[in-house]
Amino acid sequence: MTDLYRSRHETSPAMLPRQDPVVHGRWTPDAPITRAQTELYERNGYLVLEDVFTHDEVNTLQRETARLLADPGGLAPETLITEPGSDEIRSIFAIHDQNPLMGKLASDDRLAGVARFLLDDAVSIHQARLNYKPGFEGKEFYWHSDFETWHVEDGMPRMRALSISVLLADNNANNGPLMLIPGSHKSYLTCVGRTPENHYRDSLKKQEYGVPDRASLTALAQTHGIDAPTGNAGTVVLFDCNTMHGSNGNITPFPRSNAFFVYNAVSNALVEPFGAKTRRPAFIADRRFRPVEITGGHNPMREHAA
């Protein structure tokens, strides 16, 4: 298969044009989001939806998340990610497979239905996790395009995937919210810094791979600005697989957590990695390509469609 998005091969970065649509389908009055929302997503590469879940639903999700973090005994050990030097759990991967409530959330029409519409295809879960960022010592997450990683390390051929984050704690400007560069999804920034043949152990750290260069990030941020959507628990943030994003650390006492689902078009099934010798584990990059059976007809967004 031709590598349309070759990265980590050259010694200098390049800003290449995107080869795929952002909104793969066409908006109709039956769409689960409004025409204006669809256009906003197309233009910015992300969309914030409020009041998607009821107060009770948010409470239930929060309680379940707290329970899982406090008592992860029944979960597969390899899916539990802790910070180096800490026992505290930062992420639980493959959460949709391991927890019925989270599985139901991943299949909910209000999330999966929007993904199906934007990708114009049946969708499968590429990755699903619960994220927890503590207060006081929350670590930053450096700028990246998810697609660059999924393409190079997981073999995702095309830009026909998106992420949906369901905020499970209030995000304000000060507790390290997700930052996105609007419009960055329309270019593909290739990364340099391929691991040298004789690398040292330090260079194996994740952040050595697929890191965008500073000059390109500066150009992107100066051209497009940076947006950090804030919202209360229950707010839903959708973003395209190629939208440049990251987050600052968090010294405030207020932790953040979210349920995070990556939907991929089933027609965009993973092949062999384009820039790595081995596949990443299944809990990071699902290769079952099992179409999500979308459940639940309740969709408050549809009521606003116009």
Add this chain to the structure above:
Amino acid sequence: MTDLYRSRHETSPAMLPRQDPVVHGRWTPDAPITRAQTELYERNGYLVLEDVFTHDEVNTLQRETARLLADPGGLAPETLITEPGSDEIRSIFAIHDQNPLMGKLASDDRLAGVARFLLDDAVSIHQARLNYKPGFEGKEFYWHSDFETWHVEDGMPRMRALSISVLLADNNANNGPLMLIPGSHKSYLTCVGRTPENHYRDSLKKQEYGVPDRASLTALAQTHGIDAPTGNAGTVVLFDCNTMHGSNGNITPFPRSNAFFVYNAVSNALVEPFGAKTRRPAFIADRRFRPVEITGGHNPMREHAA
């Protein structure tokens, strides 16, 4: 001298009442800030002033700052602070003594005059520095009350000092701006964690001393909230010596810099440190108690006084 603000002596933290006024004088129509601004400062422990400097003045200060950071050759080496593992300068201390323009800025009526009014006394410079926080890798600065440090390590007897930061780059919500807890200045949070007799080298790190505990920080932030004033270059932020503040790191491409002056009432001259065996160096804690000769009559704020 009685230690009114004993800290780093007990094994559990305490929230003690402040023993000193916040606004030491009385507002009159001659004051350099308005009555409303004075009340806001008293209540919140900080105040943001915009349009204090002309565009040309801001440009001149920015050029001089860039010049000093790029070519620090003429400056005293001990006053240049770099991040560990980097040659890049993060702070230049005693900048008012080492650079005529910064000396003039420190003495400017628009800064020193406001300090003199709020402290109701002639003022001396306790500390003066240029700060530079780079983009991409700007480090966080954990919560602290400056007064706790100045009292314990420098022997500042009373809460009759304040800091003025002149922003020399635009501060937005995303590039790690100063965060303050409004109202936190009215209590004195004692710190635990006195260095043990048999400490290891790691425990000598600055952040091991005078660190507020998490439960108290949570209570303060939940009671009062957190504010992160934003503003363009030239914005002036004044804050009381006991206002709890800190800042997150900064992964955005946009660096931050400011000129930072601590004014102390001359009647509040330093004595021996209340909780340290040795004094800190003069470039960190000036002991000359030389009253600032305030210069410049131009004060755009006075025009708004009412």
